[in-house]
Amino acid sequence: MTRPFILGLTGSIGMGKSAVAAMFQGLGVPVFDADKAVHELQGPGGALLGPIEEAFPGxxxxxxxxxxxxxxxxxxxxxxxxxxxxxxxxAVAAMRAQFLKDMAHEPLVVFDIPLLFEKGGNAGVDAVLVVSAGPEAQRARVLARPGMTEEKFEKILGLQVPDAEKRQRADFVIDTGVSLAETRHAVQRLVHSILDKNS
Structure with a gap:
């Protein structure tokens, strides 16, 4: 059975991963958003409310x-x-499998997984794209978020594989420390090169 080429999209906090995921969608590439899946499962009427309440009452x-x-x-x-x-x-893995089944006719899909390396998700993809920007840009973006503190930011960074290591382990790196137009061009070039190689 032929299946799409699976591109894993990841990047540390504040690196512009969501913006890049939206660019893929804008080019007609289906994106499975792991965070969105979690929100759905944990939102009103979500499938995981019962088990979570049981494990963590209140x-x-x-x-x-x-x-x-x-x-x-x-x-x-x-x-x-x-x-x-x-x-x-x-539960997220089951949603991802269903997504892949639904998109079996597509040449390329993106799995947007924030903790791709941290949780070993890179084993289930054909190639990994890391989005990255300089530490100053990252810090400024993250600290601009509501409710974010220096301490929280440092704690989150401590839980994530360092950006330099992610870049090293990636098949592709897109720099988001440049203009949106430049980032968009880089995404377009990547999509074309993957499709050309796998057509």
């Missing part, structure tokens, strides 16, 4: 998972975080 309600309460329950606690991941990861 963290869900009519609006879905209370992200702050759940965050407080698992942040900095490896055992609890693993418990949550055991609930969430298989």
């Amino acid at each position: 963290t869900t309600g009519p609006q879905g998972v209370d992200r702050q309460k759940l965050g407080a329950a698992v942040f900095g606690n490896d055992a609890e975080l693993r418990r949550l991941e055991k609930i969430v990861h298989p």
